[in-house]
Amino acid sequence: MSSNQFAKDVREGLSSTPKRLSSKYFYDAQGDKYFQQIMQLDEYYLTRAELNIFQTQSQQLLDLFDSGGAFRIVELGAGDGMKTKFLLKYFQDKGADFSYCPVDISANVLEELRKNMLEEMPTLNMEPLAGDYFQVLSDLKFQNHKRNIAFFLGSNIGNFRRDLAIDFLSSIQRNLKTGDFLLIGFDLKKDPKRILSAYNDSKGVTKAFNLNLLNRINRELGGNFQMDAFDHNPIYDPMTGECRSYLIAKSPQQVYLSTLDEAFEFKAWEPIYMEVSKKYDLGEIDDLAKETGFRVKKNLFDSDDLFTDSIWEVV
Ligand SMILES: C[S@@+](CC[C@H](N)C(=O)[O-])C[C@H]1O[C@@H](n2cnc3c(N)ncnc32)[C@H](O)[C@@H]1O
Structure with missing residues (x-):
């Protein structure tokens, strides 16, 4: 990710009405450290739920994946790969023939993942790729491999x-070949209070995670954002299933970014739209698969039915 692109996106976002910043810059x-803390929080059920699926249904996954012999797992936005590591270890123990290609925009988290995976699985056949998954799909050469998941x-x-x-799912579909799968995690609609508290934790880690992007702008683009002049405000709309996070300016202020030589005005209580985290129901998942050229092969659920890993095949 070039800093020019970052500067361009920040300028565009802070000049828009309403103001916005892209969560890919978190x-x-x-930010990687904060996200690892978020995944440990009591309120953040998502990671535990998805890990539970991998822990309780790993053999079912292996049966699906290796039905055609050797396979390759390409993980888009792998992060620290903690949940996947559990699955890969299981596959190795079972003697499965597979390779692993984690992709992430953060070279930092990818290097941590690489070291960590090889420490526990020295013989793992792994090819990490640092890059933006919107841009590197065609570099992944899906056609040259046996089965891709x-x-x-x-x-x-x-x-x-x-x-x-x-757009994104359709371009994954176009790159995959017949017989390949996409395994995609969806957080399911549930008690709105439970959803909201996952994005508004009592320790304030999610708030720090959001504010960290202002800090990054200060550091990388010579900004003068004051952290305590903004508050973190997530809301959940049960009609759309969208949980949206905002940082809100607590007073009128001007923020100057020296790299851009540009100042941005904030009115009192003006929001910056930071991120959406949409929750799905099974009908919406089915529609999304159909609309992007896939068919839902199987939905796997955690033991509390909070989350599903949906396995899609190319139609
Ligand atoms: C919310 S974390 C989730 C990590 C992991 N998939 C998990 O479920 O725990 C998102 C990860 O995607 C990466 N990411 C975000 N936008 C990306 C992009 N456009 N291209 C590649 N990686 C991206 C981030 O660096 C981060 O590691």
Whole structure:
């Protein structure tokens, strides 16, 4: 990710009405650390639920994946790969013939993942790729491999606007070949209070995670954002299933970014739209698969039915 692109996106976002910043920029070294803390929080059920699926249904997954022999797992936005590591260890113990290609925009988190995986699985056949998954899909050469299983975990798809989700999934579909799968995690609609508290934790880690992007702008673009002049405000709309996070300016202020030589005005209580985390029901998942050229092969659920890993095949 070039800093020019970052500067361009920040300028565009802070000049828009309403102001917005892209959540893909959350993940600098500090942002990676915050996200790892978020995954440990009591309120953040998503990681535990998806891990539970991998822990309780690993043989079922292996039966699906290796029915045609050797396979390759390509994980888009792998992060620290903690949940996947559990599955890969199981596959190795069972003697499965597979390779693993984690892709992440954060070279920092990818290097941590690489070291960590090889420490526990020295013989793992692994090819990490640092890059933006919107841009590197064609570099992944899906056609040259036996069976590919693309992983898109953690309900990351919920962070996409609907049109972007459709574009992204369609371009995964176009790159995959018949017989390949996409395993995609969806957070399910549930008690709105439970959803909201996952994005508004009592320790304030999610708030720090959001504010860290202002800090990153200060550091990388010579900004003068004051952290205590903004508050973190997530809301959940049960009609759309969207949980949206905002940072809100607590007073009128001006923020200057020296790299851009540009100042941005904030009115009192003006929001910056940071992220959407959409929650799905099974009908919506089915529609999304159909609309992007896939068929739902199987939905796997955690033991509390909070989350599903949906396995899609190319139609
Ligand atoms: C919310 S974390 C989830 C990590 C992991 N998939 C999980 O379920 O625990 C999102 C990860 O996607 C990466 N990411 C975000 N936008 C990306 C992009 N456009 N291209 C590649 N990786 C991206 C981030 O660096 C981060 O590691």
